[in-house]
Amino acid sequence: MTTVNDPVFVKDLTKTYYDESRGPVHAVRQIGFTCRPGEIFGLLGANGAGKTTTLRMLTTILKPSAGTAKIMGYDVAEEPVEVRRHVGFYSATTALYPRLTARETIEFFARINGYDASRTPARVDELVERFGIEEYARARIDKLSSGMKQKVAIARTLAHDPPILVFDEPTVGLDVLNALEMQAILTELKAQGKTILFSTHIMSEAEKLCDRIAIIHEGRILASGTLEALRERTGAHYLEDIFVSFIQEAA
Amino acid sequence: MLNLTDTGLVFLRELRGALRERSIVINVVLVPLFMYPVLLWLAYTGLSFVIGQTENFTARVMIVGDVGEDAALVREIQDTDRVELVSAADLEAAEEAIRDGRLDLLVELAPREGGDADDIEVRITSDSSKDRSRIAMSRVEDVVTRHRTAYLERAGRERGLAGPAYQMIWIERENVSSSRDMGRFILGMAVPILVIIMLIVGGMYPALDATAGERERSTWETTLTAATDRVNILAGKYLYVATLSTTAGMLNFLAMSLSMRTLMAPLLGDRIQDLSFTIPWSAVPLIFVVIMLLALFVSAFLMVVASFARTFKDAQSLAGPFVTVMILVPAVFMQFPGLELTTWLACVPIINVCLVFREAIGGVYQWPLIGLTLLMEVLYIWIILRIAAAITRYEDIMTGSYEGGLGGFLKHRLLRRNPSRG
Known part of the structure; x- marks a missing residue:
């Protein structure tokens, strides 16, 4: 059942860009979904389907052109600061400040996101230990390998202990071991009660991690539900087939 | 409403990063403090050598x-x-x-x-x-x-x-200017423009780095996810750029004031003995205020221009012509020794503060005009900051997808008040 009190509530969310040469470009068209507490909700779609634009609207980086989106009851257009306080956003394209150390990065994001100043050092220690980055916690980010940077980026996302985590294609560009580690981290965060909104174009990943999946294509959500429910609707077993089935139906 | 804690956090984060960046430290501290005076000394020494060669x-x-x-x-x-x-x-x-x-x-x-x-x-x-x-x-x-x-x-x-019987006219010359006055005259001609150049050079790299540089490194999106109003982020960055620009200006002023005698010695030869290069203590607070205001003006302007660039290189191309004008115009104006601060000139940005600077070095204080100058400079800074605040409302500029520059923005959006395309 969908309610406005769910941690993530999206209704008729739309994003239209204005391009000088092409005119209006509809990146996201009237989509709607909710994420329930403690679940992993996956946005599954091909490149350019509108996943990143949707997540950027939910994290207030972009402003919706129309529709409503609420995070923990806060409207993304009206109360962006409160929204950001309750969300941790991780993106493969979101880089870290190269001249800061890992500790300084985590500390900065804990403080700027409203984490209590007196508890911040302990929080930084906790995250440094959790992600095993003690050895290079005081090294400048630009001296770290991409695997190390990935761990620091996750720690940064969790710095203020937000109840909702948004991961935009978190395993893109990672080798198999790092991708598996990322999946383990997502599972662990879910176990801690975090609500996770997660976008991917990798079917196996969505199949393995998500409690519910929304298939997004050309800015529209074609279907959403549990894997079982999607199987029932299409009669296909594998997510890849389910995905293709919905795309063909839409075409 | 500005949140000082968040602004301070952004300011400290930028400053901490900047002090680890070699090029920023060189431009803000080493060049104004050492390199510039040394380069000038070399130039003057070379010049006096060439003059000597020619005369001999x-x-x-x-x-x-x-x-x-x-x-x-x-x-x-x-x-x-x-x-x-x-x-x-x-x-x-x-x-x-x-x-x-x-x-x-x-x-x-x-x-x-x-x-x-x-x-x-x-x-x-x-x-x-x-x-x-x-x-x-x-x-x-x-x-x-x-x-x-x-x-x-x-x-x-x-x-x-x-x-005496056939010499009808006798001319007797008397120069009432003291050695101190002559020294201050020379200081007033040289120091303000040099300080302005250093102040712009000192602020330029941080301004471009904090805006276009962040976008190029993809850290801008990281910054935008911080749970604070974007005004606090911009205020923190602006304070950081202005601080470094002010620091560069102050250090250069200090270095030039202390070394001017040595710098001019090769050029003036024995005449240097008759000159005293001292700046009146009473002028120092006013000079510091002037340097700070100029740094605030230059920083705001450079940040606004650079906010339309996607990469550091783009930003350099966009800011280059403005920087040239900001340096050349006062440099040309300051070549006129007789140019004094007037009501009209007090309204011309940069030149007004240059003239206040020069007159303060000479111990001349036209308080009503100084007041007007400071007021006008604050007004210009306020206008630029208003434009910066307007820019934050356009997400295509904030995210780097806007195709135009400052001129296009002012013409097509700000003056037509058409935020619908944002």
């Missing part, structure tokens, strides 16, 4: 004409230090040689038409586009003037007239 050369002078009665004058020219008499085939050849630089001066002596028997006319041909020719001319003119004065005195004595 031996001028090649050709004298033609019936020297008869003028033999004494010819001898005097010949005996002059660093003058060598040479010959040429004819007058045409001599003029050609002057144009080619093989000869410096041609002196033609002839009886003056319609004059007394011992009257002579001296015709001097030179090439004023050549340093050597100009200096040769000056040397020969000195000799002719001395010769004429000696002749007049001799002729006067022969007629029973003492010098």
